[in-house]
Amino acid sequence: MEIDNTPSSDEAKETDDDFAIVLELSEDDPHFDKKKKLLQNKGFNPKELVYLKSSPGPDWISTTLKVMLQIARIIQLDEVEIYFGEDDACSSVEFYSPRNEVETLNSILSLLDISLSSGMCMQMNVLQELREAIIGMIHDFGDKNSVKTTFLENHSCGKEECLLQWGENNGITTRLQIAYVEGAGRGAIARENLNVGDIAVEIPVSTVISEELIRESNMFHILEKIDGISSETILLLWSMKEKHNCNSKFKIYFNTLPEEFNTGLSFGIDAIMALDGTMLLEEIVQAKQHLQTQYDSLFPTLCNDHPDIFPREVYTWEQFLWACELWYSNSMQVMFPDGKLRTCLIPIAGFLNHSIYPHILHYGKVDPATNSLKFCLSRPCSEGEQCFLSYGNFSSSHLLTFYGFLPQGDNPYDVIPMVQILRLNRKIVRKVTPD
Numbered sequence: 189m190e191i192d193n194t195p196s197s198d199e200a201k202e203t204d205d206d207f208a209i210v211l212e213l214s215e216d217d218p219h220f221d222k223k224k225k226l227l228q229n230k231g232f233n234p235k236e237l238v239y240l241k242s243s244p245g246p247d248w249i250s251t252t253l254k255v256m257l258q259i260a261r262i263i264q265l266d267e268v269e270i271y272f273g274e275d276d277a278c279s280s281v282e283f284y285s286p287r288n289e290v291e292t293l294n295s296i297l298s299l300l301d302i303s304l305s306s307g308m309c310m311q312m313n314v315l316q317e318l319r320e321a322i323i324g325m326i327h328d329f330g331d332k333n334s335v336k337t338t339f340l341e342n343h344s345c346g347k348e349e350c351l352l353q354w355g356e357n358n359g360i361t362t363r364l365q366i367a368y369v370e371g372a373g374r375g376a377i378a379r380e381n382l383n384v385g386d387i388a389v390e391i392p393v394s395t396v397i398s399e400e401l402i403r404e405s406n407m408f409h410i411l412e413k414i415d416g417i418s419s420e421t422i423l424l425l426w427s428m429k430e431k432h433n434c435n436s437k438f439k440i441y442f443n444t445l446p447e448e449f450n451t452g453l454s455f456g457i458d459a460i461m462a463l464d465g466t467m468l469l470e471e472i473v474q475a476k477q478h479l480q481t482q483y484d485s486l487f488p489t490l491c492n493d494h495p496d497i498f499p500r501e502v503y504t505w506e507q508f509l510w511a512c513e514l515w516y517s518n519s520m521q522v523m524f525p526d527g528k529l530r531t532c533l534i535p536i537a538g539f540l541n542h543s544i545y546p547h548i549l550h551y552g553k554v555d556p557a558t559n560s561l562k563f564c565l566s567r568p569c570s571e572g573e574q575c576f577l578s579y580g581n582f583s584s585s586h587l588l589t590f591y592g593f594l595p596q597g598d599n600p601y602d603v604i605p606m607v608q609i610l611r612l613n614r615k616i617v618r619k620v621t622p623d
């Protein structure tokens with residue numbers, strides 16, 4: 189089917205309608221049915237063809253882009269956005285979330301780039317015009333939503349510089365430098381103007397801390413025999429000891445880690461009192477109880493049975509909590525070429541802070557061609573600007589509990605209680621409204 193602004197079938201014959209950009213909702217999409225319905229509510233099909241004209245009129249580019257955006261926004265919705273998208277099905281929703289918007293613009297850009305690089309299209313000039321318009325929209329979005337960072341000048345970044353040097357010696361390439369920033373510890377700052385598609389940091393797999401590395405350690409054969417123990421727990425126990433290992437390959441990385449993380453898990457009594465009666469306190473207490481149970485199931489048994497491998501002074505509850513906070517707040521999920529998803533610590537990339545308006549959206553897949561992780565920009569980052577990542581679609585309570593901060597701006601993922609309220613509200617309406 190042709191979209192609104194394309195010619196009717198008679199008109200189509202008079203135009204160069206031989207090349208079309210295809211916007212398609214994948215049948216593998218876990219939300220295919222809901223998205224299809226949303227598309228149909230707006231008059232679109234799951235597969236739409238946007239035909240190019242050789243001499244488009246003055247409004248053609250903007251009208252065409254508007255339609256492409258409407259379709260791509262729905263294709264790029266995530267679960268929470270779909271929930272609200274369904275409510276707004278008949279209204280003319282233009283904006284779902286910052287993540288959705290950046291994802292949408294980048295998905296159209298990549299379709300245009302594929303068409304341009306195929307060289308099959310007669311209307312290269314039109315594709316170029318569409319591309320420039322999309323790039324302009326990505327820039328505008330960044331300009332409207334850039335977060336001002338205040339740098340703290342009186343902090344030395346000696347340890348961080350050492351890590352950057354270590355990274356360089358071990359094949360890490362980065363266009364970021366590290367600085368202390370107000371309210372977030374260290375942050376990663378662009379050394380030069382970075383554009384959409386540029387790689388801000390590239391990390392070879394050999395410099396990533398993952399399960400594979402731990403298999404070589406002398407504690408692995410003991411831990412793997414423990415019933416139900418997860419890879420994450422094994423990694424956590426390894427990092428508690430490796431932190432003190434002077435010969436560790438990752439010594440310089442461990443040197444840069446904070447003594448304290450200040451996530452919700454180590455909130456002091458004052459903070460806990462201030463949260464009295466809130467759902468957040470419940471979340472923190474439950475998470476901590478779970479960790480305490482886990483610790484008690486492992487210690488002091490491991491220290492008693494293998495004192496040389498699990499020294500008592502290293503495996504204290506306080507150090508266990510530190511390692512939990514390290515892994516919760518600094519690890520990333522990475523997909524390896526063998527198809528396995530592993531939890532990893534990633535030196536240097538670990539300095540990237542989170543934002544609701546991130547520059548980098550996709551970073552969790554090893555490129556098999558280079559055996560490296562590439563942190564590519566989905567929107568530009570100017571020289572001297574702090575470069576942000578998206579840690580995921582987390583609510584503020586999750587970010588506070590496991591990362592120790594509240595994000596700036598309206599967090600679109602603060603919706604769970606609201607979703608519950610809406611559902612409850614609907615149930616009440618249904619009950620009181622006769623059929």
Ligand SMILES: C[S@@+](CC[C@H](N)C(=O)[O-])C[C@H]1O[C@@H](n2cnc3c(N)ncnc32)[C@H](O)[C@@H]1O
Pocket residue numbers: 371372373374375446449517518538539540541542543590591592593594595596
């Ligand atoms: C992966 S580390 C990022 C580097 C970290 N800032 C540091 O100095 O090591 C994640 C931690 O950074 C801090 N952080 C990340 N994003 C933040 C933000 N938007 N505001 C405040 N703190 C943030 C939190 O302490 C979080 O636990």
